[in-house]
Amino acid sequence: MVAYLYSAAATAHGITYIIYATDSSSEGDEAKEEAFATGNPAMTLSESKQRSEWFTLTTYTGIAAILPVWIIVITSIPWIRRNHYNFFYYNHVLFGLVIFVAASIHASTDFYLLMPGLLLWLADWACRIFAGEAGGLSSKTSATLENAGNGWLRITLPPLRRLDDSYNRVVALEEKGRSSFQPLLYYHLQITAISRLQNHAFTAAIPSSIDSGPVFLLQPTTGKSQKRLNKEWTWKLASLVPEPLSTKTINVRAEGPYGVGDNGFETASHIICIVGGTGITGACSLAHWWLERRPENTLFTLVWTVRDREASMIREWTDLQQTAISVPNLTTFTHVSSEIGRVVPSEHLNNALALAGGAVASSSGHAWVYSSGPTGLLDSVEKACIGAQKSIRVAKDEKGASSWAVQDIGWYVAKWEV
Structure with a gap:
């Protein structure tokens, strides 16, 4: 949202300035020409020329800055981003x-006004390159790429041990038998065998711990011609392990992890996950967190919708289903559309959430719903949550x-999307 507001404000600033500077009613006004010809109201044309030719290019560089802004905004449109991701990605990086x-x-002379933003940008890239569990994008990590069968790829990173204060805290927590990880953490992975520039964000299906690294699940892109699919990042990745259950050691640069801005699951009496396709990764991480924490008097329900039953035949899901058989209050359901x-x-x-089911003894809890997957599913889940929220509040107000x-x-x- 901040980026969109910045784009609109910068455009309004440029248009307003151009309208005033090109106003024909003051044509031939030497004083105006001297003051505004360079585009820097704080410096006259003569003063600009005395400093450097660069100081006379303020107007042109302003145009050179705002045009790429709108190219980035336009290529961020969801349809373009989903169907032409490479075009979207490289536009962002280069522009x-x-x-x-x-x-x-x-x-120009007001460069100091940019310093806070530039410093934040440099700090952001310093963190991306040097910080994180795996040492950032500057460090290579050997990972295992596996063709998990039924259209799934699995990437397993080794234990991401960093000898710092955060690592020591993790050790202390696990020695006390407490969970050391948070769910819904995502990493940006750069696989050098495919691209030295492009990276993709993946939520860890199984979070990292002292003894094991994070595990990622993904599926190659679909819905395009084969010629276009062959150029896709996920298809290039799949070509490295063409046979089911085949594995390959690959070099990975891992940035992160990053968390989401909602931790409602920590205090919820009932966590409900309704996910589709690769959205199962976030739900799996939540399930592992819940199984380790096992908060008292809480319930966990996970619904995974897939197009074909074969797509659900993956180890992480079958293990979770087996666990649900022996763990009270954990329910899993495969919905085959x-x-x-x-x-x-x-x-x-x-x-x-029906009280009649006897799952929760009193109506004093709080539910938290997580959804990830295709856009249509996300919209329908959000609509269902809004409807449930209204119904719950009406029942609460009626005090019956x-x-x-x-x-x-x-x-x-x-x-x-924003």
Whole structure:
């Protein structure tokens, strides 16, 4: 949102200045020409020429800065980003640098106004390159790439041990038998065998610990012509392990991890995950967190919708299903859309939170819903959560018998859009 507001403000600034500077009513006004010809109101044309030719290019570098801004904004449109990710990605990387250089020249004598932003940008890149569990993008880590079968790829990183204060805290927690990780952590992975520049964000299905590194699950892109698919990052990755169950050691640069801005799961009496496709990774990490913490009097429900049943035949999911058999209050359900139609999130919310089911003894809890997957699923889950929230609040206001097992509901939908 800040980026969009900046783009709009910068555009308004440029248009307003150009309208005033090119106003024909004052044509031939030497004083105006002297003051505004360079685009820097704080310095006259003569003063600019005395310093350097660069100080006379303020207007042109302003245009050179704002045009790439709008190229980036346009290529960020969800349809373009999803269907032409490489185009979107490289536009951001290349034009981002152009914007910083052009904006620095455009600022001219007011360059100091850019210093806070430039320092934050440099600090951000320093963290990306040198910080993080695996040492950032400056460090290579040997990882295992595996063709997990049924269209799935698995990337397993080794234990990401960093000898610093955070690592010591992790050791102390695990020695006390307490969970040392947070769920929903995502990393940016750069696989040098495919691209030295491009990286992709993946949520760890199994978070890292002292003895093991994070595990990532992904599927190659679909829905395009084979010629276009062959150029996709995920297809290039899949070509490294073409046979089911085959493995290969690859070099990975890992940036992160980063967390999400919602920790409602920590205080929820009932966690509900409704996910589709590769969205299972975030739900798996939540399930592992819940199994380790096992907060008292809490329940965990996980619904995974897949198109074909074969897509659910993956070790992380089958292990979780086996665990659910022997663990009270943990429920897993595979929804196969090709067999029973599209998933209806409101039905699963009603089933999980109905007081009549006896799952929660009193209506004093708080539910938290997590959803990740295709856009259509995210929209339907969000709509179902809004409907459930209204119904719960109405029942609460009426102060009568409620059919809900909770007093409130919150949710986090994993969208990349603003």
